[in-house]
Amino acid sequence: MQEEILGMLRTIRESQEVTNSKLEALTMDVRRLEGEVVQIKRDVAVLKQDVTELKEDVAVLKQDVTELKEDVAVLKQDVTELKEDVAVLKQDVAGLKEDVVVLKRDVAELKEDVAVLMTETTTMKTEMTGFSQQFDHFEQRFDNMEADFKVLYQDYRFQKRDIQKLKDATGLL
Numbered sequence: 001m002q003e004e005i006l007g008m009l010r011t012i013r014e015s016q017e018v019t020n021s022k023l024e025a026l027t028m029d030v031r032r033l034e035g036e037v038v039q040i041k042r043d044v045a046v047l048k049q050d051v052t053e054l055k056e057d058v059a060v061l062k063q064d065v066t067e068l069k070e071d072v073a074v075l076k077q078d079v080t081e082l083k084e085d086v087a088v089l090k091q092d093v094a095g096l097k098e099d100v101v102v103l104k105r106d107v108a109e110l111k112e113d114v115a116v117l118m119t120e121t122t123t124m125k126t127e128m129t130g131f132s133q134q135f136d137h138f139e140q141r142f143d144n145m146e147a148d149f150k151v152l153y154q155d156y157r158f159q160k161r162d163i164q165k166l167k168d169a170t171g172l173l
Contacts, residue, residue: 005170012163019156026149033142040135044128051124058117065110068103075099 079096 002170005166009163009166012159012166016156016159016163019152019159023149023152023156026145026152030142030145030149033138033145037135037138037142040131040138044131047124047128047131051121054117054121054124058114061110061113061117068106068110072103 075096078092
């Protein structure tokens, strides 16, 4: 009878050691995941800052476009004034054609810049979605580990109670 109890105690002790080992592994996993979550939060903050800077750049580009529109309006007014003087008109028209070519090139470059900014914004939105999904995944894994930890802790308490009952029943220790 006593050998059976000792055998049961050994089995419980081995089970307790396995439970403790699993608990330590889960604790390490939780700490690692917490570190990853902190890094993701930092990455998100950097991305938010980048988005803010891009918005500021877009605002500057919009201001430049407004200024270009004002310049075009001034040029139109100049053309009207140049029509009054035919002799000066021929010289000024050549100059204006060059200006228009430059403006068209500038507008084309601005359109390319806006297209690049739109692509970068779309890429950032995609990355933000990816980070959000990763964060949700990590959060779900953390919740699962927390549930596993609670089950292990409850098993530990039951085993501790069973050990105490065995001790009380056998009068050992």
